Amino acid sequence: MANKQKILVVDDEPDIREFIEYNLIKEGYEVATAENGADGLSKAKTFLPDLILLDIMMPDMDGIEVCSELRSSDEFADTVIAFLTARKEDFTQIAGFESGGDDFINKPVKQRVLMSRIKALLKRKKQPNKEIVEETYGDLVINHEQMLIYLNGKPLTLTKKEFEILVLLASKPGKIFNRSEIFQKVWGNDLIVGDRTIDVHIRKIREKVGDKYIQTKKGVGYKFDY
DSSP: OOOOOEEEEEOSOHHHHHHHHHHHHHTTOEEEEESSHHHHHHHHHHHOOSEEEEESOOSSSOHHHHHHHHHTSGGGTTOEEEEEESOOOHHHHHHHHHTTOOEEEESSOOHHHHHHHHHHHHHTOOOOOTTSOEEEETTEEEETTTTEEEETTEEEOOOHHHHHHHHHHHTSTTOOEEHHHHIIIIIOTTOOOOTTHHHHHHHHHHHHHOSSSEEEETTTEEEEOO
């Protein structure tokens, strides 16, 4: 029998934790819960979930801080993190994606929407095709097996979405990928993310690998060059 996929729910509201936990268990997932950010970090390190549902608005340590802390560890580079939030402002989404989040699920949480989004997110939790283990572009090396980037021999850790975007752009050097194409191939049509999402991820990639590899075609999209 295949191992159950594991989901960690971090939310300071007991009713929401219980509602989500009940529905996830009913769908066959292995579930752990945490009532605050610090507890969530601790549980994540022992439970090692495939996906974390993380409330943004929590006292003491909010979801953005928790996500940033998790992403600072290689251990959670491939863990899917979806924020639970009642806030829909652009700056909230930008902060969430900058911290390394993969998606947003709005409160109040609706059972059917929640399950659909979780299934879509976990379906995408796959490493790239390992037939090609490593690709070299000048000083930049993409290692698919390790999901790591090497720049001048130095390993760099990207979040899952940053890695997928870079791999997509590098798959066809010189080709301009428009935003819709990047959204569809990296997030899929069934996920809804803000307009600034691509910009945030591209900026984070550039901060790690430098400006020369990814070029912007104003009003059109992005391309990889070396």
